[in-house]
Amino acid sequence: MVAIAPGNGRSAAYAASKGSVRLLTKSTAVQYGPEGIRCNSVHPGFIETAMTQPFLSQPGGREWGIAQAALNRIGTVDDIANGVLFLASDESSFMTGSEMVIDAGWIAQ
Amino acid sequence: MRLEGKVALISGGARGQGAAEARLFAREGAAVVIGDLLDEEGLKLEAEIRELGGRATYVHLDVTEQDQWENAVSRAVDQYGKLDVLVNNAGIGSVATGGLDAPKIDGTPVELWDRILEVNSKGVFLGTKAAISAMRAAGGGSIINISSIAGMVGLSPANGAAAAYGASKGSVRLLTKSTAVQYGPEGIRCNSVHPGFIETAMTELRLSQPGAREQAAAETPIRRIGTVDDIANGVLFLASDESSFMTGSEMVIDGGWTAQ
Numbered sequence: 001m002v003a004i005a006p007g008n009g010r011s012a013a014y015a016a017s018k019g020s021v022r023l024l025t026k027s028t029a030v031q032y033g034p035e036g037i038r039c040n041s042v043h044p045g046f047i048e049t050a051m052t053q054p055f056l057s058q059p060g061g062r063e064w065g066i067a068q069a070a071l072n073r074i075g076t077v078d079d080i081a082n083g084v085l086f087l088a089s090d091e092s093s094f095m096t097g098s099e100m101v102i103d104a105g106w107i108a109q
Numbered sequence: 110m111r112l113e114g115k116v117a118l119i120s121g122g123a124r125g126q127g128a129a130e131a132r133l134f135a136r137e138g139a140a141v142v143i144g145d146l147l148d149e150e151g152l153k154l155e156a157e158i159r160e161l162g163g164r165a166t167y168v169h170l171d172v173t174e175q176d177q178w179e180n181a182v183s184r185a186v187d188q189y190g191k192l193d194v195l196v197n198n199a200g201i202g203s204v205a206t207g208g209l210d211a212p213k214i215d216g217t218p219v220e221l222w223d224r225i226l227e228v229n230s231k232g233v234f235l236g237t238k239a240a241i242s243a244m245r246a247a248g249g250g251s252i253i254n255i256s257s258i259a260g261m262v263g264l265s266p267a268n269g270a271a272a273a274y275g276a277s278k279g280s281v282r283l284l285t286k287s288t289a290v291q292y293g294p295e296g297i298r299c300n301s302v303h304p305g306f307i308e309t310a311m312t313e314l315r316l317s318q319p320g321a322r323e324q325a326a327a328e329t330p331i332r333r334i335g336t337v338d339d340i341a342n343g344v345l346f347l348a349s350d351e352s353s354f355m356t357g358s359e360m361v362i363d364g365g366w367t368a369q
Contacts, residue, residue: 094340
């Protein structure tokens, strides 16, 4: 959705790969919607995981992550799991091809 | 229950998507203040929710009037002790005829432009303005602004949407982000919801035209028109603590219409 500088732990290849997921999601939604197969993308912001642990444990890393978030915190894996549950359930049965951004307001800025 | 202990105010809550949200919120444990211009329908819904054991109060609310917003927020705080959730749901369609013959820009009367912007855009601003201090007092909150797919892409008058409708819903999309950024540090979240073609009183006349329903379904990858419950489920998720790391986001519920 936005490019992140390498200093913040993200390479161009990572961004390109995630951008491809965003649009592959929409193609899947359009191609298989008529068969009742839904497809949505989830876009986590800074989440506390094994993948982000090296970055967050650097001096200033956690503070930087928190400063990007309007809600002033790092996300948890449960924050993402709740969104994924909603999309998996029939509660979201009219949602397909959508982007669920769960980032505490980072890219809203 | 997913909204246990929460107090919610829903504008345009007497019918359509707003009423579906009010019923669902009450079932999930929230006390609901139903704001609307439609007194009879609002009072009927209040009674219906109470009969089912839920907590609901109807209050007359013209979203273009600041004092009526202040009154609605006061009712929530006086009656239920606080305000946790605001759904800025009230809105009007392209024209009084329910979206038929929506004018193009050069044929749009200034009065129509002003009226749509006043209800759909200024109404959300006034609701947010009125709710902030109560939410701050509650230690945080969640504001859900109902925008539209017309706030994401340009719809043609053939889709029943005047340019003023799109402009108003686009303003809601960005007002949402400003609210998220300004009040996030205080624990007040704000997200927008973007319904596609939904079966409501607002779309009824348009969808009842010969072939209109079939065409709308055919243009939607999931091949159906949405229901008010499809939207209410998304609004419930955003109102609940399940979405506590979400703010400034856009929840598009359109059956894949804008993914194409």
